[in-house]
Amino acid sequence: MDLRTRISTDLKQAMKDKAVDRLSTLRLVNAAIKDKDIDARAEGNDDGVGDSEVLAILGKMAKQRLESARAYEEGGRLDLAEREREEILVIEEFLPRQLDADETKAAVDSAVKETGATTIRDMGKVMGVLKAKYTGQMDFGSVGAVLKDRLSN
Structure with a gap:
């Protein structure tokens, strides 16, 4: 199963489970992928982005959230930092294992x-x-x- 299908399947399951936070994160991921698809189609690639580009998008999103979590912690907003870390966990489910x-x-x-x-x-x-x-x-x-x-x- 390709990455895009896994994300879509998990999004539907989150809707059924009424997992609000997970659903929100998966919708953000889906939106980011669709944005890149639109950019790719504008450049003449009718198929949109492939799995390698989706992995890059996910990696970038995880990194952004990690930076945000650090900034929130420095600012004393531990509730927002925790929210960012929860989003990272959802995003990392779709990323391959990191090399040590x-x-x-x-x-x-x-x-x-x-x-x-x-x-x-x-x-x-x-x-x-x-x-x-x-x-x-x-x-x-x-x-x-x-x-x-x-x-x-």
């Missing part, structure tokens, strides 16, 4: 070997390979630092 530090390092090493990268200038090629294979499975912000360290040695 060792797995991330192994993936970086593999991508470096695959591309034949030797200097920092090759970083873009390596990141392209990593994004193609591991979208939604790793935080590419932190991967950049690991990759820089690997290529500078």
Whole structure:
């Protein structure tokens, strides 16, 4: 079952279960996907976005909510921070398992070997390979630092 179908099925189940918070989050996810579909159709892609783009959307939404939760905690709004964290849990149900530090390092090493990268200038090629294979499975912000360290040695 593709990601879009899973989200739609879970949305319908949340309606039946009258799970208001879950339903709200799933509707936000669905709306974000539909927005990207509209953009894709405007660019001539009649099929809309694929699973890799949906994973990117979900990853971005989870990251935004994490940043919001931190800001709410710093501002003393623990109720709003908790709400954001609950939304993250719903979104993460659709994301693949995140790679741990060792797995991330192994993936970086593999991508470096695959591309034949030797200097920092090759970083873009390596990141392209990593994004193609591991979208939604790793935080590419932190991967950049690991990759820089690997290529500078």
